[in-house]
Amino acid sequence: MKSSAWFRIQEMFRFQSFHMYGVIGSAILVGLISIQIIKRNHLRTITGEPIVIADKKFNHGIWIGGIIFGLGWALTGACPGPLFAQLGSGVGSAAILILAALAGTWTYSALREKLPH
Structure with a gap:
């Protein structure tokens, strides 16, 4: 069973499977945590420049x-x-x-x- 097959996406949109929601949700969670760590710790790039995340x-x-x-x-x-x-x-x-x-x-x-x- 291929996880990237078209039926995985159909299962997601038919609310028959959590698989894709888990993948997408995990990516959002990792992104949120990563951005908070960058902002709270004032992290810098490898060259020492401040990382600036512009407001949208x-x-x-x-x-x-x-x-x-x-x-x-x-x-x-x-x-x-x-x-x-x-x-x-x-x-x-x-x-x-x-x-x-x-x-x-x-x-x-x-x-x-x-x-x-």
Whole structure:
């Protein structure tokens, strides 16, 4: 059983398996703890420069884009990165998904200035 197979993603979006939620949740937890350690201990880079984590301004486009991305992920069973691996391993339908991802990226770039900030 491959842990990166499309069915793992479908199981996640159907709330049938904790596997992917565990992976994603673990990554978020490690990131939160790491950032807190960096901030509280005023850690520096290997060259001695202070690590500065800039504050982010909330943008409604983030959650809207996240929903669109998540829906695409749920429908296709793959996020954009593995699409190329799928195509290389002989999954011909991945070519359609790659074209769709490129079309979405192009559409976003064309509409970016008109979208809410």
